[in-house]
Amino acid sequence: MHPGDQTIFALSSGRPPSAIAVVRVSGSQAGQALTTLAGTLPAARLASRRLLRDASGQPIDDSVVLWFPGPASATGEDVAEFHVHGGRAVLSALLAAISDIPNMRAAEPGEFTRRAFENGKLDLTEAEGLDDLIHADTDRQRRQALRQLQGLLGNRARDWRERIIEASALIEAGIDFSDEADVPAELMAPAMQAIKALQAEIAEVLAAQGQAERLRDGLVVAIAGPPNVGKSTLINQLARREVAIVSPHAGTTRDVIEVQLDLDGYPVTVIDTAGIREADDPVEQEGVRRAKARAADADLVLWLLGPDSGANERLPASVPVWAIRNKIDLEGGVPTVVAAADRTFPISARRGDGLPDLIQALVGFAADFFGTSEGALVTRVRQRDLLRQALDSLRRSLEHVEDGEELAAEELRAAAYALGRLLGRVDVEDVLGAIFQKFCIGK
Numbered sequence: 001m002h003p004g005d006q007t008i009f010a011l012s013s014g015r016p017p018s019a020i021a022v023v024r025v026s027g028s029q030a031g032q033a034l035t036t037l038a039g040t041l042p043a044a045r046l047a048s049r050r051l052l053r054d055a056s057g058q059p060i061d062d063s064v065v066l067w068f069p070g071p072a073s074a075t076g077e078d079v080a081e082f083h084v085h086g087g088r089a090v091l092s093a094l095l096a097a098i099s100d101i102p103n104m105r106a107a108e109p110g111e112f113t114r115r116a117f118e119n120g121k122l123d124l125t126e127a128e129g130l131d132d133l134i135h136a137d138t139d140r141q142r143r144q145a146l147r148q149l150q151g152l153l154g155n156r157a158r159d160w161r162e163r164i165i166e167a168s169a170l171i172e173a174g175i176d177f178s179d180e181a182d183v184p185a186e187l188m189a190p191a192m193q194a195i196k197a198l199q200a201e202i203a204e205v206l207a208a209q210g211q212a213e214r215l216r217d218g219l220v221v222a223i224a225g226p227p228n229v230g231k232s233t234l235i236n237q238l239a240r241r242e243v244a245i246v247s248p249h250a251g252t253t254r255d256v257i258e259v260q261l262d263l264d265g266y267p268v269t270v271i272d273t274a275g276i277r278e279a280d281d282p283v284e285q286e287g288v289r290r291a292k293a294r295a296a297d298a299d300l301v302l303w304l305l306g307p308d309s310g311a312n313e314r315l316p317a318s319v320p321v322w323a324i325r326n327k328i329d330l331e332g333g334v335p336t337v338v339a340a341a342d343r344t345f346p347i348s349a350r351r352g353d354g355l356p357d358l359i360q361a362l363v364g365f366a367a368d369f370f371g372t373s374e375g376a377l378v379t380r381v382r383q384r385d386l387l388r389q390a391l392d393s394l395r396r397s398l399e400h401v402e403d404g405e406e407l408a409a410e411e412l413r414a415a416a417y418a419l420g421r422l423l424g425r426v427d428v429e430d431v432l433g434a435i436f437q438k439f440c441i442g443k
Ligand SMILES: Nc1nc2c(ncn2[C@@H]2O[C@H](COP(=O)(O)OP(=O)(O)OP(=O)(O)O)[C@@H](O)[C@H]2O)c(=O)[nH]1
Pocket: 226, 227, 228, 229, 230, 231, 232, 233, 234, 245, 246, 247, 248, 249, 250, 251, 252, 253, 254, 273, 274, 275, 276, 326, 327, 328, 329, 330, 347, 348, 349, 350, 351
């Protein structure tokens, strides 16, 4: 154990109380934690039932323990798992007993994954996928995260990077041979071909991304409109619970109220806002300001209107707007079409008339909005930026290949570097290694 080597522990399951809670320990003291609490080290990778005891021999809980000696563990280090009853007192006794062990400290957020990454268990895209998977609320988000966690992008990037390194090795060899007449052309042609193929593949993956980045964040739908038209009644209906106060008093809602909905697997955040009007009350004025700001930032605005609202409402301009004519139970007749709106829906938020059609239309909007992100591999701005950098470098390397081999090789190194950063593994050593290995031409 080197100085500064710290073993980390954390409650890895949800908030207590729960039926079962899992406490994980990772690091060189993980085995010590097991022997201290469970008496002896259990068999590796098999569930063992143990009575856990603290240092004074007092029982803590009847538990199941697991022992994963490194490096064949989730983090690559020695890992211990304690599965206990998820009561607060059980957990505080267990965590206190673990933290009493020397060189043991509470884990920081993401630290288990970070150690797994540092020990080569995951590349950075997979770590990002793991993070997304833990935070996935809907089925489509889950599937997308799983593709990341399975390393589909990482595998492609690794393959591209190797091929770039090979192409650059060809060019480097050409540079070495450049005093001998015909060798460079033989080396350059396959290098150029390889670079063009790589360009096409990376460009295709970038083009297929759809709105995958947005699928992580979700679509934002703002309910806005004049006071008292039934905005809060509508959000309550969509959420199927009383998230917002409804009252006949105009100016009821002041704060922005958000609910997360799962619409056919699409994550949608619906926000209810203050009724927009010239208000005297400074609190309401602030509510109106927020309402306008959030509506302008939304991906779609549901502009609610009551039976008294005119057809010439001023709608937010920058965002798609659907006019929702509410309270058709009062109005009776055919709803007025609002000219400036993209679509118009007649509903009764109170009775529920027209809501299935509205929800269906929202699902359709979400499907268009997220596009065919199914199959998309790029889910983050970071990933997209690095792929673009790699693509730019490949393009520039082709521009240089005829006149300046050194510059071409330099651009290829930059492309490989960008992909290395995508994977979180940057070392120039293996670029040099490949060149040295494959083109040890006896000089
Ligand atoms: N008849 C009828 N009344 C409705 C309908 N929807 C809402 N209301 C009533 O309209 C009044 C205002 O509803 P809210 O949901 O508070 O309206 P709001 O737009 O959120 O109002 P503010 O937050 O004050 O801007 C309440 O008395 C509701 O019960 C509807 O579809 N039909």
